[in-house]
Amino acid sequence: MSQTVKVTFKLNDRPVEVLVEPRELLIHTLREKLAHTGPHIGCETSHCGACTVDMNGASLKSCTILTVQCEGADILTIEGIAKNGELHALQEGFMQEHGLQCGFCTPGMITRAYRLLQEIPDPTEEEIRYWMAGNLCRCTGYQNIVKSIQYAARKLRGEPVETSHPLMGEKAAQSEMAG
Amino acid sequence: MIPKPFEYHSPQSLGDAVAMLQQYGDEAKLLAGGHSLLPMMKLRFAMPSHLIDLNRIPDLAGVSESGNEIRIGAMTTENQLIWSELLQRKLPLLVEAARLIADPQVRYRGTIGGDIAHGDPGNDHPALMLTLDASFVLAGANGERVVPASEFFLGTYYTAMNPDEIMTQIRIPVPPQGTGWCYAKLKRKTGDFAAAAAAVLLQMKGDTCTGVAIGLTNLGPTALRASDAEAALTGQPLTADAIEAAAQKVMAICEPAADLRGDETYKTAMAGEMFRKAIRTAMERCTR
Ligand SMILES: Cc1cc2nc3c(=O)[nH]c(=O)nc-3n(C[C@H](O)[C@H](O)[C@H](O)COP(=O)(O)OP(=O)(O)OC[C@H]3O[C@@H](n4cnc5c(N)ncnc54)[C@H](O)[C@@H]3O)c2cc1C
Ligand code: FES
Ligand code: FES
Numbered sequence: 426m427s428q429t430v431k432v433t434f435k436l437n438d439r440p441v442e443v444l445v446e447p448r449e450l451l452i453h454t455l456r457e458k459l460a461h462t463g464p465h466i467g468c469e470t471s472h473c474g475a476c477t478v479d480m481n482g483a484s485l486k487s488c489t490i491l492t493v494q495c496e497g498a499d500i501l502t503i504e505g506i507a508k509n510g511e512l513h514a515l516q517e518g519f520m521q522e523h524g525l526q527c528g529f530c531t532p533g534m535i536t537r538a539y540r541l542l543q544e545i546p547d548p549t550e551e552e553i554r555y556w557m558a559g560n561l562c563r564c565t566g567y568q569n570i571v572k573s574i575q576y577a578a579r580k581l582r583g584e585p586v587e588t589s590h591p592l593m594g595e596k597a598a599q600s601e602m603a604g
Numbered sequence: 605m606i607p608k609p610f611e612y613h614s615p616q617s618l619g620d621a622v623a624m625l626q627q628y629g630d631e632a633k634l635l636a637g638g639h640s641l642l643p644m645m646k647l648r649f650a651m652p653s654h655l656i657d658l659n660r661i662p663d664l665a666g667v668s669e670s671g672n673e674i675r676i677g678a679m680t681t682e683n684q685l686i687w688s689e690l691l692q693r694k695l696p697l698l699v700e701a702a703r704l705i706a707d708p709q710v711r712y713r714g715t716i717g718g719d720i721a722h723g724d725p726g727n728d729h730p731a732l733m734l735t736l737d738a739s740f741v742l743a744g745a746n747g748e749r750v751v752p753a754s755e756f757f758l759g760t761y762y763t764a765m766n767p768d769e770i771m772t773q774i775r776i777p778v779p780p781q782g783t784g785w786c787y788a789k790l791k792r793k794t795g796d797f798a799a800a801a802a803a804v805l806l807q808m809k810g811d812t813c814t815g816v817a818i819g820l821t822n823l824g825p826t827a828l829r830a831s832d833a834e835a836a837l838t839g840q841p842l843t844a845d846a847i848e849a850a851a852q853k854v855m856a857i858c859e860p861a862a863d864l865r866g867d868e869t870y871k872t873a874m875a876g877e878m879f880r881k882a883i884r885t886a887m888e889r890c891t892r
Contacts, residue, residue: 428611430612446609447609447611447612447655448606448607448610448645450606450642453606469605469646470643470646471643471709471710474707474709477709483712483713484708484709484712485709485713486709486710488605489638489639489642489643489713490638490713491638491642491655493612494614494635494638494657494659537708537709541708555708556708557708558708558795559708559709559710559794
């Protein structure tokens, strides 16, 4: 067995230190050593995007990077997306627009979309589909994921947001009438 | 899916990296973006005892112009290629192709140098490099040498690079003003390698082809340059018949390996189709 190595990095704004074998993949360190089980393992072969995290301003598949490569890095996972107990616009968007069903792909989807909206604050549907193509979803058919990201983009730009979901819209209208 | 144990090194300079390659010889592998190597290590197709990470070496990434040449650092990522305004203006073929490589996350990590050095005929950059008449700067213990792409790809996973060399830069002559371009790639889905792909660079005067370069991806043991088809087109009016005759010459040099993407007959037919698509698009983009 090879020697273990000490690696330090920032995880969701908190400094962390781990001892790992050089061959350990970041996804395993996050899930097994640091109790961050938001990033999921869907394929472990760099295809599905469920393990996506944000590192130094780039989305990456944490099943395809070694933890030793992360020395000094700044890493953001789904656990660090909500701030001060308030959901991020993307989390709200996925909720309002039914952007998830089983939820397995969702941490990866939201973490990837987070970086996408930093790079393109006002993406077209085509741009969303192109730049989200590294994340697979077996449930939703993607339509509502696109809508969720559009919802979040509007909110982050400071524009008014409204769910496009017919039942939720109706419910809101009813409660307004009742109120 | 865990690689075999190895020792990890992250040299801070090119000189240190070359020295490590010399010291560890066959036992060592360079790590760039890791998106070909780490998957192979997980499957234990690659089992280096020493992994030498190039990511901490400064100045190995970036795109610049020097005279009539574009210079691209070997560690430049696919997304950096896509976002480079210089490449969008001077080498749109490379940008069009990079957009078709892998998926967004892979493109943040995967490097042009790794894509070329890997020697996989399924990778897209080798055929592009042949088409663009690129050359590669290789740094070793005895200094640098520059190898043209046409002499670089020797076989599947087999290149002209010595085991103690590091690719540092890709040099590409800027094609003449008015050159038309297209990379046509058939793939089953995002993130898939090409079933067949064709790169075309085209110069025309009126209806006549005055110069053409054609490269093919995943259609043989290495990327291919379709020289016969190029010779048949050069100096000729680009009629439907001339294009069809060239397509036959393109298909004649294909020896694709059968896999889940299709058998030899299908892939060869698709090579013809990708070539027809690429040359028609390049014609539309030519200023004559
Ligand atoms: C899901 C998925 C889809 C993909 N789809 C495509 C695709 O459609 N088209 C495509 O072209 N590729 C595709 N790839 C491969 C991807 O583009 C890789 O990033 C690329 O092939 C290798 O580049 P890298 O920087 O990741 O190199 P690494 O994986 O780090 O290295 C690859 C090899 O090159 C050597 N090497 C790397 N850099 C140097 C250097 N500077 N000097 C000398 N040797 C070096 C390494 O030692 C290793 O042997 C895909 C990968 C994945 C995971
Ligand atoms: S688990 Fe990393 S891409 Fe699927
Ligand atoms: S919600 Fe089930 S995989 Fe996407």
